[in-house]
Amino acid sequence: MKEKKRFVCQQCGAIVPKWMGRCPECSSWNSIVEEAVLPEKKFTREYKRPELLDSINYSEDERILTSIEELDRVLGGGIVPGSLILIGGDPGIGKSTLMLQICGNLSQKKSVLYISGEESEKQIKLRADRLKIKSGNLYIMAENNMNLIEMAIKELRPSLAIIDSIQTVYYPELSSGPGSVSQIRESTVKSLSISKETDTAIFIVGHVTKEGSLAGPKLLEHMVDTVLYFEGERYHSYRLLRSVKNRFGSTNEIGIFEMKDSGLVEVSSPSKYLLSGKLPDTAGSAVVCILEGTRPLLVEVQALVSRSGFNLARRQTSGIDYNRAALLIAVLEKKLGYMLSQEDIYINVAGGIKVEEPGADLAVVAAIASSFKNRPISEDTVIIGEVGLAGEVRAVSYVEKRIQEAYKLGFSRAIVPYENTVDISKSIKMRIEGVKNIKEAVEASIT
Known part of the structure; x- marks a missing residue:
């Protein structure tokens, strides 16, 4: 045939x-x-009678805590037994280090299996010794044949299994090489089946392409229960763990880690770190409190406005969406009469944080105005608000929570949307100034 x-x-x-x-x-x-094209497989499984929802017993106490609070928060309170979790990130970002640290913590009380298709057992042992990981019930397997991996998981029945990485795993029955669409799809489907059958939580590690998406088909993300992205610059010590899909929790949470010689360490006060290098009385610098999930974070927005030497002025952003920045520059030109068409404008969010929420709009506007006028923003001021196309300042969510975070770090003044002032309790000891448009905001922020 x-x-x-x-x-x-x-x-x-x-x-x-x-x-x-x-x-x-x-x-x-x-x-x-x-x-x-392989012939279609005929799956023959024993019929399982449907169960009433009320007859199924489950408690949140069944979740497996990793003893890494940042990770447990992102997962929604711990690892759900029998779940399939995909973690992706750039090469060298720290995925394997985090996985080995999870194994070290859980192996003290539970059975854990770490499967690597990229390293030998001796290499994994060398890395574990460097991270000072105690073995406990931690089993190591250097294998990339999916059939043998399935046999190992069904034999050991561990509480947690790590497959590092899914791009190196292959099915001998498929003619395509490891990392191809067919291999990744079949390996993920089999991992999903094993996790549900054995009630073993499985982490699969995936590499990220140059475009920032997980290598392989988008179908991969639809098959798993949770998708985590490990973000950060390779040359910065801080890493962000972000959930983009979670069937058992919120997708708005992030975890922050610092890469050290001893491995990944949780950052207890990320706002303090993000503002640690801020220079006093510097034009073009504004502080805003953003929300990452339920966590308020204080970040520094920097802007540099300088006369362009070319006919077409340059615009460059880092940590802020380019199109959003272009919109805010246009609003400044139209509503405040700033002549920015011949000015090069560079915008940066310090610390490698990516700001996506519109609550940082007002801080971006204030930073640009501060640099353009060469007048600094007061050191004790935090600026929060969304800016509309008409130059109006719109309300943001959880403003009181943001202000309380700023107060903890020594800020005494907050510029917020006027509509939000009614939501702030009088018990807060900060000076609150409500603004209705960007003209009022710029006049209030620039000293």
Whole structure:
């Protein structure tokens, strides 16, 4: 019988009738690879009678705590037994280090299996010794054959298993190489089946492409229970763990770690760190309190406005969406009459934090105005608010929680949207100034 072939995009998983240089679905170049089509498998499983919801007993106490509070918060209160968790990040960001630290903590009380397709047992032992991890009930396996991995998990029945990484695991029955769409899909499906069958929580580690998405089809994220992203600059010591999908908790939480010689260490006061290098009385610097999930974070927004030497002025942002920054610059030009068309403008969020919420708009506007006028913003001031196209300052959520965080770090004055002033209790000992538009905000912030 002639072997059937098909052409599959290694980026999005699209199937096309013939080889093409460019994928018609995701527009990526040279990503289409020829793969053999396997005959459909007939799954025969024992029939399981449906159960009434009220007859199923489950308690939140069954969650497995990792003793790493930042991770437990991101997961929604710990690891759910039988769940499949995908953690992705750039190479060298610290994924394997975090996984080994989790294994070290849990192995003191529970059975844990660490499977590596990238390192040998001796290499893992060397890294564990450097991290000063006590073995306990920690089993190590250097294997990338999915059939053998399945046998090991079913034999040991550990509470937690780590597969590092999913791109190195392969099925011998498939003709395509490890890391291909077919291999990743089949390996993930099998991992999901094993986790539900054995009630073993499984972490699978995934690499991230240059575009910032997990290597392999997007289908991979839909199959797992939780998707975590490990973010941060390789040359900065701080790392952010962010949840983008979680069936058992909120997707708004983040965890902050610092990479040290002894491994990843939790950061207890991230706001203090993010403001640690701030220079006093510097034009173009504004402090804002953003919300990452339920956690308020104080970050420094920096702006540099300088005369352009070219006909087309330059705009560059780091940590702030470029289009959002362009919109705020346009509002400043229109509503305050600032001549910024011939000025190069650079905007940066210190500490490598990415700010996505609109509550930082007013701080960006104030930082640009401060740099343009070369007049600093008062050191004791925190600025919070969303800016509309008409130059109005709109209300933000949880303003009192943000102000309390600023007060803890020694700030005595807050510029907030006027609509939010009614939500702030009189017990707060900070000076609150409500503003209705960016003109009032700039006049109040620049000394």
